[in-house]
Amino acid sequence: MKQLSLAIDLDRCIGCKTCVAACRNAKGLVDHASALPGAIPYYLRVESDRQGIYPDISIRSWVMPCQHCKNAACIKACKAEAIVKDEQTGIVRILAEKCTGGRACIEACPYGVIQFDAARNKAHKCDLCWDRVHNGQKPVCAEVCLTDAIRFGEKELLKMELEAEGKEIVKKMSAQSMLYFRTPG
Amino acid sequence: MNSRWIPTMCYQCKAECAILARVENGVLKEVRGNPRARGKACVKGMAGVSLEYSPDRLTHPLKRVGHRGEGKFEPCSWDEALHAITAKLRELRDRGEAHKLTASFFPHSITDPKWRFLNAYGGFINTALPHCDSAKIVACIKAMGGVPNHHIPPNFASVPKGGVIILAGRHAMGCLDDAAVPRDILDAKERGAILVVIDPVFTADAAKADWWIPVRPSGDTALFTGMTHHIVMNGLHNKAFTENWIREGDFEKLKDYLADKTPEAMSAICDVPARDIVKLAEMCASAPSVGVDSFKGIMLGQALDFGHAWTNFLAVTGNIDNPGGQPLPDLTPLSPVLPAPAGPSLAEKGWHRTGPDKGRFGKYSFIMEPTWYEAQAIKNGDLKVLVTAECNPALTEMGQEEWRKAVTMTDEKGQYQLEMLVSYEIMLSETSKYADYVLPDKSYFERWELLYMPWWYNFGHGVALRQPVVAAPGECRHSNEVFIELGKRLCPEYFAFKDDLEYYDIQLAGLGLSVGKLQDMGGLWSPGTTGFRKYEHGGFGTPSKKMHLYWEDLEDAGQALPRVFLAPEYDADADAFPFFLISYRTIFHQGSGQWTHNNPQLRDPIGGFRENPVLINAATARRLGIEDGAMVTLRSRTGSLKARAKCTERIRPDCLGLHHGFGSTVGRVAVLGGGVSDNALIPDSGMTLDWQDLVGGESHVSTRVTVEG
Incomplete structure (x- = not known):
């Protein structure tokens, strides 16, 4: 199976959201003249968790883009058949021309990453920078990551690379096509 | 479609990172770090696009009517x-009071045209900040001599395997040094460096640290001195360095001073266990390098003592200008623009030297006016015209209410005591509300500027060109253009050049460059070297050519060696106000400028940081019966405010945390989210001189408070 993927380094992500802003700019998600906090679409977000009690605590952060699922719930939910998983790349795409604005995909997505454009009556989301990756470029988030915490490539090769470096893929977080990893110990 | 990436320089914060701006058919679309200059831009840099097209942009001058x-x-x-401003400045000078003009701005180079104007006219500059780095600069000059040292951090890219990186009260991953710093720190860690974060708040840096030390605020002087004690008394110091590069007699004086500064004694002050002080000292003494990034330490008004303690610590461990240690900055060999105006004497005419407190500033050593004394100077009648550019003292000043009071004070005739206040900004700010004239500035995407400082992490001893990538809206003019015009009107002998570009051309001639040539090169000139152990060729820039650990000129002030006790603003009111207020920052907002606070992306909960709740330790909150999300009241000796409580494990139990810079009442976005200003609680610096660093020039930025549910 062909699958492009992002591998997110939990040791390096600092939760700075640089990728969020760069993605928004690149994808034209911000109407700079009218945008208001809390109402700007986004294709990825930062999550974090804390372990422990003061003063022995640890916090880790990671980014949550579309997971480009193996058997995507959004695809099954869409009655208009507007969502497809591309055979060449494994990218899950919403075909805007087919989207009828039913929003079932938004309800179905377990990761909460699908956005809705009320003005156009269309769902939209991360397409792993479809145009860029077909042109030899990384997705924007991987290119701009402040700490080089996001790697891009074919999933099998990323896994091989991480294994060779002794990294641990966090299986619970990597259930779909994106990989989350850390240094063991 | 015409789309291209244009090299220029960010100015969302003082780091001024090299960026590429993508412009499509004349419209700015995207930002990236410039791969020729470390290659990173942070979230603020990316969100600069929203700043550029904010509907709040000022597009023409405004005159006050209320x-x-x-x-x-x-x-x-x-x-x-300009007629009104010129007339006022001419009148001020004609009555022999040119020195009563101050412009408040961040100088983008040591020959910023605004600074040249002030020198030529006879006025002064302040940094528009509480001089968060002045004590470090003064400490470095006193100990090592040479050129002023801005917030030059360790060169993290140079830290060797096993090297120790100490971030003391410094949110390095907030990118105020450079957007490449987070990557460089993590790369250093991957090659085996050790990251130690000393901070009362568990920051994003602490989340990546090998060791978080939640020190008591202002305890850092004691912590570093305790380490120095252990290292020196146990013979763990770098003998080659101390024998060859410390002034004769200073090491012995230091040793005598250290005798009672045991880890146990220092532990009582800084609340770090003595065993941990010893452990960190031994870790540092045996490491191939130690670098400290601290800026001003943990929010203290006696920052020179910390700068001194930290410098002494680096000296005894030999971590001066070595890979991973404290770099010594160099000057870029640019050409002077002649004739060079000398400027008035700060020591004679500065407003801290002409008022009732002049005697107390006798040892003041910083090169600019103490911004934090501005309100007092107005009240004293020593500051008559204030021009603010790209700064926001109405929110930034400690004791903001006193600043607001001072600029609105009138004399017996009903005239404002501060005769003119000009605000130069790209959008209305809290400060603009008080201005007589508000002038519309060009954004950093619309103007020319030559950046060079000896200290910047991002391009070492180099120069960088900020160039217009899009057209400015309306009638916006860059403040540098206007100050040059004022110079031509008021002191033409120093402004014989045509415009800002010709001014930069003259300077660049020293490198065989011009603005055009630099532009053709991609806007950057840097040989890419920082150099190590430069003191081995000609010694240090001190009179003895060696490091000075003992400062005899401060014997009278009791500061020949660092004072280790808690900063007075934390000692005062301890019984009535049991908590330390910590003013912290994030990568999303570094100051109080509208650039980030009125930016929808940076105030968006997904893309930035929207509110500034009060961080309160979860156990403390339980003890006080405060629930997460509840509204609480904070009180200090001078103010009170209400804010939402955020119960967290990320802060010391005796501290409360408030993000700095919120509380604006203007700006479409800035007013959202219920933000509050930490400076509403912090006593005015000019009225609490006992708490301030009157030598290094810094002021306290925090205070003691109570919290009630």
């Missing part, structure tokens, strides 16, 4: 505004 503070204006022409 009282100062009301924020009522009417449009006026540039001619009218």
